[in-house]
Structure formats: C-alpha cells, structure tokens
Amino acid sequence: MKFLSGRQLRSVKVTSVRWQRRAMFLMGGIAVGAAAVALAELADWAAPTATAPNTARTPPAISAAAMPQPAASLTAHPRKSAA
Secondary structure, X not given: OOXXXXXXXXXXXXXXXXXXXXXXXXXXXXXXXHXXXXXXXXXXXXXXXXXXXXXXXXXXXXXXXHOOOOOHHHHOOHHHHHO
16 A cells, blocks of 8 residues: 555655755754853853952052153154254
C-alpha cells in the first residue's frame, strides 16, 4: 500500500531538505544567542572582582609643578625659531 506517489515523495524530500536547512539555521541562531547570554552573565559575574580598588598599588597624586617639563628644543618649531 503506497501512501505517496513518486512525484509526491520527491516533493516531500525537497521540502524536508529545505526544512532541515531552516531548522539548522534556527538552531544555530539559538546556540549563538545562548553563548552570547552566557558570556554576558560571566562578564557580569567577574566584573566586581576585576574592578575592585587596590589601594596598595594606587600611585600617589602628582602635582603639575612636580611634572618634568619638555626641553625647549622639543617645543619650538625649528623653522619658526631660526628666523
């Protein structure tokens, strides 16, 4: 007892291949989305430990007067200063 003729069977095979591709595309999108959510959650979980202030390694504040000044030869343009 045949339920489908040869032509109907070919039609079902074509659509099944088409639906397989669509299903794989959809499953890939879901997998990529799940991976993105997982990485975002891990980043949120790790952020407080990565941004915690460490006062032992914080450099002291330096005033502008204590900063070294560049040499005069580096600040003046050679063509403009020669004239």
